[in-house]
Structures are given as structure tokens and as C-alpha cells.
Amino acid sequence: MDTRSPRGTVDLLPEQARLWDIFVRTATEVFSGYGYEPIQTPIFEHTDLFVRGIGEATDVVSKEMFTVLGPSSVAALKAGEDLDADHRLTLRPEGTASVVRAVVQHNLVPKGGAPLKVHYAGPMFRYERPQKGRQRQFLQIGAELIGANAPTADAEMIIMLVRFYEAIGVPREQMRILVNSMGDDACRPAFRGKLDAYLSDHRDALCPRCQERADTNPLRIFDCKNPGCIAVMEAAPTLADNLCDDCADHYDRVLRMISHAGIDYTEDPSLVRGLDYYTRTVFEVQVDAGLGSQNAIGGGGRYDRLVEIVGGDPTPGLGFSIGFERTLLALEAAGTTPEPADEFVVYVAAAEDATRSVAFSVAQRLRDVDVRTELDHQGRSLKSQFKHADRLGARLTVVVGTDELSRGEIVVRDMDAKSEEVVGLDGIEAYIESIVSAWEIDAYFESWDGASSDEG
Numbered sequence: 001m002d003t004r005s006p007r008g009t010v011d012l013l014p015e016q017a018r019l020w021d022i023f024v025r026t027a028t029e030v031f032s033g034y035g036y037e038p039i040q041t042p043i044f045e046h047t048d049l050f051v052r053g054i055g056e057a058t059d060v061v062s063k064e065m066f067t068v069l070g071p072s073s074v075a076a077l078k079a080g081e082d083l084d085a086d087h088r089l090t091l092r093p094e095g096t097a098s099v100v101r102a103v104v105q106h107n108l109v110p111k112g113g114a115p116l117k118v119h120y121a122g123p124m125f126r127y128e129r130p131q132k133g134r135q136r137q138f139l140q141i142g143a144e145l146i147g148a149n150a151p152t153a154d155a156e157m158i159i160m161l162v163r164f165y166e167a168i169g170v171p172r173e174q175m176r177i178l179v180n181s182m183g184d185d186a187c188r189p190a191f192r193g194k195l196d197a198y199l200s201d202h203r204d205a206l207c208p209r210c211q212e213r214a215d216t217n218p219l220r221i222f223d224c225k226n227p228g229c230i231a232v233m234e235a236a237p238t239l240a241d242n243l244c245d246d247c248a249d250h251y252d253r254v255l256r257m258i259s260h261a262g263i264d265y266t267e268d269p270s271l272v273r274g275l276d277y278y279t280r281t282v283f284e285v286q287v288d289a290g291l292g293s294q295n296a297i298g299g300g301g302r303y304d305r306l307v308e309i310v311g312g313d314p315t316p317g318l319g320f321s322i323g324f325e326r327t328l329l330a331l332e333a334a335g336t337t338p339e340p341a342d343e344f345v346v347y348v349a350a351a352e353d354a355t356r357s358v359a360f361s362v363a364q365r366l367r368d369v370d371v372r373t374e375l376d377h378q379g380r381s382l383k384s385q386f387k388h389a390d391r392l393g394a395r396l397t398v399v400v401g402t403d404e405l406s407r408g409e410i411v412v413r414d415m416d417a418k419s420e421e422v423v424g425l426d427g428i429e430a431y432i433e434s435i436v437s438a439w440e441i442d443a444y445f446e447s448w449d450g451a452s453s454d455e456g
């Protein structure tokens, strides 16, 4: 049997899984400050949701979807029958369409009601060619704001995204924040006409894939990395130059607000994003260090037609998603990867086999008062329990020995100072807690000293 995980997937071993926890915790802290609440949607949805929501002509829908087959679907396919819509299921390639589906299903944004602000975190699936920063199963954290049309909402989204990156450790000077406007139903059709005319004059200079895209999804040509296509698109009409008055005014206000908030952005008329639902503001955060061509660590935008496309009343919306793996590569390159959780504080060792059950109950009592505690489950000798404690980085080891127990006492050993203290068994929790809080006070003053000497 092949014991490797499938191509394009990775195991998050404890070290990386801890970092994912830190990402989710940091996102929850940052986003809740803006009024966002968590939401969980299924990992698979009806295929039609993505086809209609993301767009049939996008790469994500036309080439990258993982379709899920239940037993009855397999049987139907074997019998040469077509699957009905209920049986066509797909692993989610992104979270926005699912959130919007949940909004419609549960009427979460009733007419005249307050907007909905939600955030989510979890795996997404795209059948792409794996490379650095590009996997077939990857992790995203996302936020969606549904029911808000004012440009303040767009500005808040961009500011919140940058806040998250700063909070997790991406240096501000390494982030390239690109923005563009995709227009809306009032201005996009006329723009499409101009673009189509321009592309038909330059068709021969496009790569074969873009010649195809010129018919199916011409905006995507702005994203092509082929030098011939780049040269053609440099002179192409842009959306930003063809916005209607309302879209131009909206875009202008967003740019002014983010600028006032100190966000150093770049307007990029070629930023078109890979999903068809966008209208008006789109944005992306790119970082070069540590990433190859997959340098977008997150992005998003407004999707004012998506709720309607999915079957609800016309309701504006916008959001973003953050790619965990790419952001981690950026943090590694910047040397700012968040510190993993604290080391074990206490190890409880049994001096003899006869005291193992008391050692076990002492460990449970310490855990009950939230002290990080570990003990031996392999019948090791006392010497190798000490070694184990050292390897785990325990600062204290509680030694439970027969002689001390007969007097109602146990020994607490300071692993750094190599000193020992005999303590009453009954008061062990209070004793350990007092030591831990003294460490915390010391650590607080140390960090405070560090901060004031930095300033000085």
C-alpha cells in the first residue's frame, strides 16, 4: 500500500497544525473586533452552486472541481444513467458560494435587516497542478459581509485583511496591496463590447489558451503570464477607465478611505481575479519573498449579484479569503513565523511502580487547574522519566515516592536550578499555581523591560 498522502495534499504535523490553530485564533480575535461571528458550512455542496455562483467558464469550475460520488450515484453512472442535480456534489473550491447559499436558505439577511458578518476557516479543494504554494487541498480563512452596499464596507474589509496579516506577523512593507474595480451591470457590458473588439483585432498575438478565453472569459486574459498576451493586454481598454459614474464614485471613495487609514495600495487595472462573481471593488495581497509565481496570499472583493444568482433577493455582499500555506511561506521567508505554544510546565514522575496510580491522579489534579502537565505511559524508570521531562522542556518535575507518600508529601524538583522542595500532597495544586503565576509576573516584567529599552 502507498503510504504517501495523495498528490497535492499535505499532512499538517503538530508543528504546522499548531500554527493553523494560531492563525484561526488570531483571525477570530481580529475579526470579532469588527463584529464578525463564526459560521460553518458543509465541505461539499451541490455542484450547481459552484457552476452558477463561481461561473462555468472559470478555471475553478471548468477544470478544477472534485466531484463526490455517493454509492447511489456510482450505481447510476454504472447503469449509464445521468445524475440528477441532487446527486451532483462537489468538494468546495472556496467558501463564499456556500456562505451565500446559507444566507439564502436561512434568510439570514432579511430585507431592511442588519447586514450579516461571518468568518470561517477550513479546507478547500481545487484540482490544480501542485507546486510551491499551490495544493489540491489547502486551508483558507475567510470573512464575508452580506447586505452592505456602502464603500465604507469595502474599506473596512481591506483594512481588516491587512490588520490580520500584521497581527500574524507579515511585515507591512512586504505586502503589496492591489486594488481594482470590476464595474457592474451598468458599465460592464459596454466595456465587454470594447474589449471584444480590441481582442478580435489582436487575436493572433494571443496564446492558444487566451484565444479560447477571448470567446469564453476574456477578462481572464489580463491574468495570463504569457509575454505575448501581456504585451497585447498592456494596450487593452481597462475596466477602471470605463466605469459608470456610480462605480467610479464608489471606487474613488474606497480608495480615499483606505488611504486615510494608512494603507499603501497600488491600483492594478489587470487585477481581475479568478472567480466570475465579482462586481466593483476587488483586491489582492501579494508578497514576493518565499513565494514563486503563486504570490497572492489572499484576496477578495464585492459580489453584489451573487445572492440573486444563488436564488435570493438582490443583496450586496463582499469578502476575502486568506491562504494559510502561502501566508506561512511568506512568514517563514520574513523570519516572523508565530511562536508555537508554551512548553510543558510540569512533569509528574513515579519513583516506583507502586506510586504510579498516585502520580496519575496528581497529574489529573494539576490539569484540572489548567497547568500543562505530562506523565509517563510506558512504564519507564525514574531516570528515563527525568530524561523525558527534560526533552519536553518541563520546568518542574513532581516526584511521587513511597517514603514521602507515607508522610503525605511529594517532592517538587526545579529542573533548571536542580533544587528540590518537599511539599504536602494535599496542597500541590496551590503550590504549583503560585510558582506558575510568579513566572508569569516575571515574564511580564521582562517583556516590559524589553519594550522600554527598545524605545530608549
Ligand code: HAM
Residues within 6 Å of the ligand: 093, 094, 095, 096, 126, 128, 133, 134, 135, 136, 137, 138, 139, 140, 142, 143, 144, 274, 275, 296, 297, 298, 299, 300, 301, 302, 318, 319, 320, 321, 322, 323, 324, 325, 326, 327
Ligand atoms: P481566491 O483568490 O481564489 O479567492 O483564493 C484566496 C486565497 O486562497 C489565494 O489568495 C491563495 O492564497 C489561496 N489559494 C487559492 N488556491 C490555492 C491553492 N490551490 N493552493 C494553496 N492556496 C490557494 C477566493 O477563494 C474567494 N472565495 C475570496 C473571496 C471571499 N471573495 C469574496 N469573498
